Amino acid sequence: MAVTVKIPTQLRNVTGGEAETQVEDASTVGEVLDGLYERYDGLRERIAEDGDLRRFVNVYVQGEDIRFLDGLDTPVEDGDEVTILPAVAGG
């Protein structure tokens, strides 16, 4: 199974410019992110701190903020879209 991950512009310098990527064999958001960390050097330090997401990072599954779901334990299914975005806009 594969999940599509949308990469924000701010992280594209560690993904070699990729705006979108696929992660296989992940059943939770945490596992999706682990898959990305393995693939892209330096990504983990950018968005995570002490095992959790940094406070100005938002992650969405199918457009829904994972803080409304189960956080990093939120399940993902084949074909789901995971979006990573900064949390500092609006108002």
Add this chain to the structure above:
Amino acid sequence: MAVEALRCKECGATYALEARYVCDNCFGPLEVAYDFSDLDPLETRRKIQAGPRSIWRYSDFLPFDRPPRTALDAGTTPLVRADRLAERLGLREVWVKNDAANPTHSFKDRVVTVALAKALELGFDTVACASTGNLANAVAAHAAAAGVDSYVFIPADLEEQKVLATGVYGTRVVAVEGSYDDVNRLCMELSAERDWAFVNVNVRPYYSEGSKTLGYEIVEQLGFELPDRIVVPIASGSLFTKIARGIEEWIEVGLVHGEVPVMNGAQAAGCAPVATAFAEGHEICRPVRPSTIAKSLAIGNPADGPYALELARKSGGSIDAVTDDEIRAGIRLLAETTGIFTETAGGVTTATLAKLAERGDIDPGERVVIVITGEGLKTLDAVRATFETDVIEPTVASFERTLGLAQAA
């Protein structure tokens, strides 16, 4: 030159003054950094007092090398002493900063006039925003005045008055089927795809600087003195934190002496992520799904929540939440005692002032300022059916009978 760079509020990394809002290292928000060491307080004060009757009188504290030419300005709104409101609440000195008296009737004119000037300076020819209504009005109007294309993104369930008062300027109104937080997420994604200046996304560090001018004006209008306490509504938390930031800058420069006032934030109970985090002692906000008549404050995922919490605690203030009924009562209280008709956000602020007074948080000797951010005509539904109209026939007898008045002598 006072304007130096963009600086990350989290890790301190600095960036050039361009259309950028997030730190590449840690995802923290960027803020404009200045060097005020060359400013002489007396000279700066004279310059302000001789300046234009708009926010550009504070141009030494705004992110431009020299004041830009703008088609539509903002600011220098009234600060009104509200003795009848104070008396009703058992307080001595209350002032109302009436920011409904701006070109599009909310404080958003301040931030948009700054954001648009910066967007043009950076070479953009299209501006856009994610809005709960007031920002949509301001972006549409300022873009129209400047002859710039604009797109405004709003939640589809917005008050009709705010939609009408946006479309009239000839902007493209895009109603998104979702909450403000959905609109905001969409605009963040779009800002990566389009070469537009989204005022509260990619040029947000400049935009939010406009809010500092509310703090400057309050201090200037009090004769370069500080109030003891300021009550401000919180949606994203940007206005709340920037008012205090402006005052800090003036203390640093020596334009005014004393401490940053006690800062009280005001939220609607139906969308109170910051007030909840304050009450529970948390440093970050858990997002909520808004359900309140105060739609202009209905941001469930507030960007500046952590900084608002820090400010409320550091200044000895609080962040409170009031119910929809209290909001309606707040609108009536302000209208009946000051003649100022505010929108729901102002009802939240006034109701919070009443709550603080009732709770005994406010020393009777304090000088308190409440910030009224928007106009009552934009949210008329909030006062519908809150009073009765006497319907009569066009005769004196019908008048006297219906109103239960004795015959005039």
